[in-house]
Amino acid sequence: MMVLNSLATALLLQTAPPSEVAKLYEIADAPQADRIMADIQTLVDFGTRHTLSETESDTQGIGAARRWIAAEFEEISRDCGGCLEVRVISGVVEGERRIPEATEIVSVLAFQRGKLDPNRMVIMSGDIDSRVSDVMDATSESPGANDNASGMAGVIEAARVLTQYEFPGTIVYAGLSGEEQGLFGGEIVAAVATEEGWNIKAVLNNDMIGNIAGIDGVIANNTIRVFSEGTRADETPEAARYRRFRGGEVDSPARNLARYIDDMAEAYLPNLDAEMIYRLDRFGRGGHQTPFSNAGFPAVRIMETHEHYDRQHQDLRNEEGRHYGDTIAYVDGAFAARATALNALTMAGIAGAPPFPTDVELGGAVQPSAVLTWKDGGEGRKARRNLAGYRVYWRRTTAPQWTNSRFVGKVNEWTFRNLVVDNYFFGVSAVAKDGSETPVVFPGPPGRFEPLGLPRDEER
Structure with missing residues (x-):
């Protein structure tokens, strides 16, 4: 001893x-399910948000969706006296299997600058785009209500909540594009962050935070998964040798970020259990935390515990009494609000802390x-x-x-x-x-x- x-x-x-921290109890209770559901419905109403879809229309396609997200951030900023800097970050991708022709990948970010340490950042991200069965189908109705309007709506709601407070560090709310076509939005933003020297301490990627009924037959609204890698992606040979003789296989910054999220749930959200998953993502699958992790930034994926694969990446249809397609009828707003609260707590805790x-x-x-x-x-x-x-x-x-x-x-x-x-x-x-x-x-x-x-x- x-x-x-x-x-x-x-x-x-x-x-x-x-x-x-007393204000974290307020933040835990602040996200509202009705506002999240309204935002999901708005995103669904764009018809499709496929990366290769319409960009000129004001009512249909990914162009309309990303302009609406930017407008929401601007409105939130007006409500807090101009506390957000809204920035569009884009890049052109072509010659890829899922993006063969030159396509501009546009992501929308809002920065709530810290008062003491403004270059130290924590990011919450959601995906703008959606898809159906054929990943190249850019015209069919693709509501993407849970995947991933739920995550995007959570980001917007977190901005509404946290802009009512000031923090020493910066909070970034990010809508990323091109996820279904190859994680290109995150890759572009991570490259800009590296080039500009952003001091990113955490990336919380929210991808599907609205479903509580799994294809495994389990219905649960009180658990959520946090995926984190154990050994960092940017490990050098020298760092690997250090780790071999001194330890660290399960102590990457992402893993300790996941532990922090679990602690936040335990302390401030007694009706939500954060289940740590010792993987970068689901088995053989990926999400927008990956390009940030590849760039050396601590990044985790936050998502529902029980997925329903009939409601992901599917054409809208009913076969033999079985529904296929990602519609809003299968999104649980109360669960999405609790997931959003977990993100808000984590960001408030990190942004409110001193320098690492x-x-x-x-x-x-x-x-x-x-x-x-x-x-x-x-x-x-x-x-x-x-x-x-x-x-x-x-x-x-x-x-x-x-x-x-x-x-x-x-x-x-x-x-x-x-x-x-x-x-x-x-x-x-x-x-x-x-x-x-x-x-x-x-x-x-x-x-x-x-x-x-x-x-x-x-x-x-």
């Missing part, structure tokens, strides 16, 4: 921040105690104005979640007395004065919340 100096412990307890600790390292080989060190993150002292201090974490190597922690104050080193480094995993988070906290950062390259190919914030 770790032995602590009693006087130091008493001083820390006097200055420790709250263990819960950087250069986290672990020592203590052949010693009786493990030693964890780190540096203050953020670009300048202003970014750390809300920093209360740091919290250190530890768990057994076989434990799926962080089991032990303690607040240690404004220090950059902590010794875990009488904890042998071989037997535990360790990490550290930054905690704000109001109790908002970052996800846990695992030591070394495996756990860094920055792309391995980019310099750290303080080196830019």
Whole structure:
């Protein structure tokens, strides 16, 4: 057991921040099912949102859909006194199996800039496009109510909720295009983020958050899946060697982001259980978290637990009494609202936290105690104005979640007395004065919340 100096412990307890953030309870209750369902209906009414569909019409096709999304963001911005910057990011794709002719892939993003650390970002994304059985069919009716008008509507609703607050870090609400044709919208935005040096700490990709009745016969409105990869996609040979000898196979930034989301559900959404899935995505399938992960940004997929494959990627029809097609009749608004609340809580928690600790390292080989060190993150002292201090974490190597922690104050080193480094995993988070906290950062390259190919914030 770790032995602590009693006087130091008493001083820390006097200055420790709250263990819960009061405004997160408000945020958890704020998303409204009726507004989400209304937005899903609007998206459905565009007929099809196929990537190759109509772009000139004001009422049909993906062009009308993305202009409506931009208009919704602008209206939300007016309601909050201009707090959103709406930006269109696009690129032309051609010569691909699913996009043979030159096609502009257009995504719509809204930035709610942070007051202390504006380049530190957390992103919630949903997909604009839809499809039917033939992935190249750009004209047939393709409502895409659950896949993925539900995710897009969740993004818009989260913007309505969170723009009523101010945060130290930036929140980005993203409508991404081209998902069904090959994840091109996310790929284009991730490339722009890399080129412009966005400090992305989390990407929450919401793809199908409205269905509660699975093809497996299970009906459940109280569970949601969070997919995360264990080993980071941008791992270098040097980082792989570090991981082999020091650990980190299940402690990528995406995995610790997933643990954070699970903790948020446990603390603030007692009627929603976040089920961590140890995969980048469903077996052999993909989503828009993947291009961000490929670029080195922590990214997870949030979605319903029980899918119904008759209601995905299907022509609208009824055969032998069985319905096929992704229509709004099979979307549960209350569940979509809870899923949206989970996203809003996570973004508020991360955006409300101080800068993430950087250069986290672990020592203590052949010693009786493990030693964890780190540096203050953020670009300048202003970014750390809300920093209360740091919290250190530890768990057994076989434990799926962080089991032990303690607040240690404004220090950059902590010794875990009488904890042998071989037997535990360790990490550290930054905690704000109001109790908002970052996800846990695992030591070394495996756990860094920055792309391995980019310099750290303080080196830019």
